[in-house]
Amino acid sequence: MAISIVMPALEMAQETGKVISWLKKEGEPVVKGEPLLEIETDKAVMEIESPGDGILAGVKVQAGTDVPVGRTIAWIVRPGEVPPMDEIAVESGRKTTPVAVPASAFLTPGQSASSAQPATQSLKISPKARRLAGERGVNLADVRGSGPGGEILASDILAAAESKAAASSAAVDGGSSISRLMAERTTLSWTTVPHFFVVSEVDSSALNEMRWKLGSKIEQSCGVKLTHTDLMVALVARVLQKHPRVNASWDKQGVRTNAEINIGLAMAVDNGVVAPVIRNADKIGLGEIAMQRRGLTERARSGKLRPADLAGGTFTISNLGMYGVDAFTAIIIPPQAAILAVGRIADRVVPVDGRPGIRSMMTLTLSSDHRVVDGARAAEFLRDLAAAISNPQQCFDDTGGLGSVVRSLPSR
16 A cells, blocks of 8 residues: 655644655655655754655655645555555554545645546545534545544544634734844844843933923924934934944954944834934934934835835934833844933932932933943943933034034043
8 A cells, every 4th residue: 555755744833844855766665764855844954764665656746845744745655556646545454434525625736626636535534533523614635634544533633623713713913024024133133142231320301401402493494393312313323433332233254343323213113113224323413313213204104114214224222211111121133233222201319419309310221242342331332321411412502413522532
């Protein structure tokens, strides 16, 4: 009796496998346990052994093809035996009942019903399993028998019915291309980049005053409202001038210094997060930063970001303060070396000249790639950024243009 070779399930939740190569040619003799073919799953390439002695025949799948788990890909037959056109069951000692199944159930993707060879196929199934399949609405063509010779057992029907019920009650969200790409990149970053974190609580009272002082002027001249994010972009860019290592990147050759300071802004969109870039943020005033930020936000929300909007970032800011988040840690976007997480601004009781006082405070968390930025460099950058936030007027003139770019801070 012919022995079917099926695509095995080698991992949990595996749905398909790819045939990489056949180690035996069709028509060659094979021995049970002998390596027969190589298949690839999501994690590895593995050899599959022959399930019996005979001759390899009826190869249905060539190298490079993805095949659903459980589908027959070839047969092992005795000399002179013709391989079946579709799956059959091997004789067993159990009492079974042949059940007619439409040939359309066995069609491969793209195959027409007219090209199917037999009109029906005979499956081996126990009477109890047949009764359960009728009661629970299980399509026998979807069931792979676990009994001898592929016999369908009652347990197979119960498992198929349970799987069908679970599939109908739970909707699986495959996500958009953006969300899938984000998932892949954040997973890659978290598992390959050696993250470490430094945290600082900063008095943002002067930052609030700067926004109030310059907000109306910028709105009148540029037609856009000034936000705390705009101020943070400007201050971070100017402090990065003094800390080029924090603005650097990691590649296969090691640390790469970036000639430009391009600040990415993490933004939530439908089913994902994107980080469009404000280019040369250290060389433009607050009005230009605010206009670029507004344009990027509008294009991101409408799904009309251009490739150039997302290219060339050297450092990223993620601000969740508007959601009431006090503090969080962010995942680095490779090949960048760092990302700054900004929490909300809130009044807190803190020491002021040795006495309790109320100040507007916010928490900054810097995530850094330890291959590029060591602990001391990260701490120095965050210290100097806190100093710039506490005294932002040194960075801007009275119209929000460039001021004295933190000249009091030593170069790093």
